Amino acid sequence: MxxxxxxxxxxxxxxxxxxxxxxxxxxLIRYWEKEFDIxxxxxxxxxxxxxxxxxxxxxxxxxxxxxxxxxxxxGAKKKIKENKDDTEKNFxxxxxxxxxxQLLLEARDSI
Numbered sequence: 001m002x003x004x005x006x007x008x009x010x011x012x013x014x015x016x017x018x019x020x021x022x023x024x025x026x027x028l029i030r031y032w033e034k035e036f037d038i039x040x041x042x043x044x045x046x047x048x049x050x051x052x053x054x055x056x057x058x059x060x061x062x063x064x065x066x067x068x069x070x071x072x073x074x075g076a077k078k079k080i081k082e083n084k085d086d087t088e089k090n091f092x093x094x095x096x097x098x099x100x101x102q103l104l105l106e107a108r109d110s111i
Contacts, residue, residue: 012042012050021056022063032062035073038080064091 019026033039033049038058041049051059065076065087079087 009053012052013056015041015049015051018051018056018059022059024063029059032059036062036077036080038084061088061091064094 013021015026015029019029022029030049033041036058039051039055039062041051041055043049061080062076065071065079066073071079
């Protein structure tokens with residue numbers, strides 16, 4: 001049986017890496033950090049922000065509500081505050097459906 005190396009998940013990501021993941025500027029990441037309580041990056045001695053996987057998952061949720069669904073920041077805050085669990089479940093469902101759609105499109109194109 002061949003050796004398969006496991007992917008190592010990092011504990012922390014820099015603000016530049018997070019901005020690149022979402023194809024946004026670092027200023028937007030800093031702004032959302034101030035606006036949303038659910039994002040709490042650690043800071044090192046130099047003051048650099050270090051984002052965890054949980055922070056990135058929260059950014060995904062905010063990005064989905066604000067950029068993809070077109071909600072205002074006030075509306076997104078209210079939705080997360082009132083019912084974060086349902087909002088996360090809906091986001092996961094939408095994400096799964098997009099992945100399935102992509103797989104079906106790839107299958108159709110290969111026929």
